[in-house]
Amino acid sequence: MCATCGCGGAGVVGDGAVHHHHHRQHGGHDHDHHHASSAADQHRVIQIERNILAKNAEYATANRTRFAAAGVTAFNVMSSPGSGKTTLLVRAITDLRCRYPVAVIEGDQQTSNDAERIRSTGTPAVQINTGKGCHLEAHMVGHALDELPLAAGGLLFIENVGNLVCPAAFDLGEARKVVVFSVTEGEDKPIKYPDMFAAADLLIINKADLLPYLEFDLARTIAYTQRVNPGIEVLVVSARTGEGMSKFYEWIASHARNGADHVPGHSRASHRAVAQ
Amino acid sequence: MHEVSICQHLLSLVSQEARGHGVSKIVRLRLEIGRLSCLDPEALRFAFDAMAPGTIAEAAELQIDQPPVRATCKDCGAAVELDARFDPCPSCGGTRLELHSGDEMRLLEMEAA
Numbered sequence: 192m193c194a195t196c197g198c199g200g201a202g203v204v205g206d207g208a209v210h211h212h213h214h215r216q217h218g219g220h221d222h223d224h225h226h227a228s229s230a231a232d233q234h235r236v237i238q239i240e241r242n243i244l245a246k247n248a249e250y251a252t253a254n255r256t257r258f259a260a261a262g263v264t265a266f267n268v269m270s271s272p273g274s275g276k277t278t279l280l281v282r283a284i285t286d287l288r289c290r291y292p293v294a295v296i297e298g299d300q301q302t303s304n305d306a307e308r309i310r311s312t313g314t315p316a317v318q319i320n321t322g323k324g325c326h327l328e329a330h331m332v333g334h335a336l337d338e339l340p341l342a343a344g345g346l347l348f349i350e351n352v353g354n355l356v357c358p359a360a361f362d363l364g365e366a367r368k369v370v371v372f373s374v375t376e377g378e379d380k381p382i383k384y385p386d387m388f389a390a391a392d393l394l395i396i397n398k399a400d401l402l403p404y405l406e407f408d409l410a411r412t413i414a415y416t417q418r419v420n421p422g423i424e425v426l427v428v429s430a431r432t433g434e435g436m437s438k439f440y441e442w443i444a445s446h447a448r449n450g451a452d453h454v455p456g457h458s459r460a461s462h463r464a465v466a467q
Numbered sequence: 468m469h470e471v472s473i474c475q476h477l478l479s480l481v482s483q484e485a486r487g488h489g490v491s492k493i494v495r496l497r498l499e500i501g502r503l504s505c506l507d508p509e510a511l512r513f514a515f516d517a518m519a520p521g522t523i524a525e526a527a528e529l530q531i532d533q534p535p536v537r538a539t540c541k542d543c544g545a546a547v548e549l550d551a552r553f554d555p556c557p558s559c560g561g562t563r564l565e566l567h568s569g570d571e572m573r574l575l576e577m578e579a580a
């Protein structure tokens with residue numbers, strides 16, 4: 192069953208696969224308890240100990256395997272609505288397409304406007320409309336991959352639904368998570384919405400060309416972000432003017448070569464470890 | 468409201484596990500929701516109350532464990548437990564903490580009638 196897009200969930204690797212229990216305290220065997228107390232005489236307590244998002248994790252693993260087999264590095268790009276994600280991607284694709292084969296998955300509740308903006312650059316793009324859904328899930332990405340060319344050595348940008356909360360919880364199989372944040376949003380967003388900033392590998396602070404016109408304390412934003420996620424990398428760019436974008440391309444190049452060996456989201460707590 | 472999506476995942480997992488164990492009625496579900504996870508327990512309860520009717524878990528009581536976050540203080544070296552994300556080290560007041568847990572979202576057990 193597909194809860195969010197109603198697609199039926201069939202046809203994606205991992206669906207209906209035999210699941211595995213991990214009864215960590217019971218050596219892997221089935222272990223049904225029988226309560227002796229009178230009130231619960233007929234009740235049995237069954238140890239499960241499974242991640243609630245286990246199904247999403249299966250799909251994410253299938254996507255990750257598919258990316259590795261294709262030699263593609265995937266980036267999950269997340270932000271509030273209006274931070275400039277699509278503008279950033281259009282500029283990045285235009286600048287990078289001579290160096291890498293690039294493909295894009297666009298997630299929005301409605302319309303295919305963003306995919307059309309990407310396609311206008313000559314880059315293949317698939318639009319996912321989540322309807323009422325507020326984030327992308329791994330199986331949706333799996334469906335979209337069926338329609339996209341994945342070339343070895345290529346990059347896949349997955350532009351998540353504009354939302355600074357929900358997308359943080361769902362692993363899509365990406366190599367790295369990128370959060371885009373614009374200088375018009377207010378310095379304290381990283382501590383107001385810490386889950387997103389804690390989950391991300393890279394923070395891109397966008398619309399830097401507007402800084403002269405705003406009372407925006409860049410240092411404070413970076414300090415707040417590092418308080419949530421001491422290991423996060425931070426870049427300041429303007430997707431409109433191109434300022435700072437070359438640093439983003441260097442970051443992409445440094446991760447594109449070994450994108451398959453990093454699994455974010457599986458150990459977020461340790462990933463947030465304090466920098467030396 | 469990602470709690471609605473996550474509740475839907477929970478109900479699917481519960482129904483899959485119930486089938487696997489030959490269970491037809493569930494009276495209690497015990498979850499572990501880390502204090503640094505993206506889930507608000509009250510929002511999850513709200514979603515569960517709205518979505519459980521008509522499922523195998525409709526009569527289930529939702530028990531939510533929120534264990535403290537385990538961390539090591541980089542300043543004093545103490546192994547400590549925290550209640551919330553921005554809490555300082557309870558031993559020395561330091562804020563450089565290496566976190567070891569807190570983002571769990573797990574179904575621990577189900578009680579079948």
